[in-house]
Amino acid sequence: MDRIIYTTMTGANAAAQRQAVLSNNLANVSTTGFRAELSTFRSVPLQGQGSTTRVFGLDATSGHLEQAGPAMHTGKSTDLMARGNAWFAVQGLDGLEAYTRNGALEVTAEGQLVTATGLPVLTDGGAPIDIPQNASISFGGDGTVVATLAGQDPINVGRLKMVTPNQEQTLKRGDDGLFRSPQGDLPADANATMVAGSLEGSNVNAVEAMVGMIAASRQFEQQMKLLTTAETNDKTASQLLSLNG
Numbered sequence: 419m420d421r422i423i424y425t426t427m428t429g430a431n432a433a434a435q436r437q438a439v440l441s442n443n444l445a446n447v448s449t450t451g452f453r454a455e456l457s458t459f460r461s462v463p464l465q466g467q468g469s470t471t472r473v474f475g476l477d478a479t480s481g482h483l484e485q486a487g488p489a490m491h492t493g494k495s496t497d498l499m500a501r502g503n504a505w506f507a508v509q510g511l512d513g514l515e516a517y518t519r520n521g522a523l524e525v526t527a528e529g530q531l532v533t534a535t536g537l538p539v540l541t542d543g544g545a546p547i548d549i550p551q552n553a554s555i556s557f558g559g560d561g562t563v564v565a566t567l568a569g570q571d572p573i574n575v576g577r578l579k580m581v582t583p584n585q586e587q588t589l590k591r592g593d594d595g596l597f598r599s600p601q602g603d604l605p606a607d608a609n610a611t612m613v614a615g616s617l618e619g620s621n622v623n624a625v626e627a628m629v630g631m632i633a634a635s636r637q638f639e640q641q642m643k644l645l646t647t648a649e650t651n652d653k654t655a656s657q658l659l660s661l662n663g
Contacts, residue, residue, distance in 0.1 A: 422647075423645060426648065427641075427645070429641045430642065433635075433637040433638040435457070436457050436630070437634040437635065439455050440457075440631045440634060442455060443455055444622065444627040444628065446620055447622045448620060450520045450522055450617050451487065451518060451521065451617070451619075451620070452621070453483055453484075453621060454483040455481075455483075455591070456482060456483060481590075482591060484503065486618060487519075489619070490616060490618070494615060495554075495555065495556055495614060495615065496524060497523070497614070497615060497616060497617045498521030498522075498523060498557060498578075498613070498614055499521055499613045499616040499617055500521060500610065500611075500612045501613065502582070502610070503582050503583065504580045504581065504582050504610035504611065505581050505583070505589070506518055506520075506580060507544075507579035507580065507604075508533055508537045508538065508539055508540060508596070509537055509540060510537065510592075515540065515544065515598075515603045516537075516592070516596035517581060517589060517596065517599075517604070518596055519618055520618075521618070522534040522617055523539060525555065529548050529550065529551055530547065530549070531546070531548075539578060541578065541579055542561075542576075542578070542580075543576075543579075547563060547575060549565050549575060550565050550573065550575075552568075553566060555575075556572075557578070557612070557614040559612065560577065560612075561577045561578035561579075561612055562574060562577045562578075563576050563577065578612070579606045580606065580612065581604040581605065582609075583604060587599055587601050588600070588601075
């Protein structure tokens with residue numbers, strides 16, 4: 419009886435965790451540049467004398483879906499979409515370099531180029547980008563930022579830092595939704611390109627997420643039924659032992 423309760427408990431916990439991952443994905447189906455989280459099951463045997471037949475059923479987040487989201491044309495000059503597997507470098511709230519696929523940029527009243535959430539966008543030299551007051555800006559395909567004042571020649575104010583992770587330099591999502599590399603800051607990719615006037619949509623498949631949530635919910639219900647069955651069997655066994663005693 420103890421074994422079925424233990425197995426059922428870990429199975430229910432895994433189903434609940436998977437439901438949480440899928441719910442978060444579905445909630446971000448319209449978030450610009452969002453990367454869907456992936457979840458996997460793994461078995462972890464319980465160590466200890468008399469426990470070799472007991473196994474944890476755990477659900478773990480294995481990373482994110484690399485597939486690019488759909489392109490959305492906006493026509494706004496400060497809306498950028500990275501091509502391929504390139505990422506934009508920004509400065510997180512912790513002051514450290516982080517990466518995002520959300521290229522919806524703005525210019526603050528102080529003239530700093532920031533993301534829609536107010537994070538400074540970084541140049542390939544790792545510095546924030548300052549735009550001259552009352553200047554209009556445009557972007558080249560290689561991330562070059564050009565500011566133009568009325569009646570004056572265009573000014574090159576820097577180049578966006580774009581990085582391209584690989585198998586040796588991977589990215590991991592942080593609690594703030596930004597991505598960072600366990601190996602530290604990634605080097606700028608001189609070959610990375612982008613498109614102005616467009617944004618990348620979320621790569622979450624809403625239908626798959628809904629189907630997965632239904633399956634996880636049913637799995638959780640089955641585990642709860644097993645717990646109820648185990649409780650009933652335990653009560654029945656106790657009654658039989660009382661009669662025999």
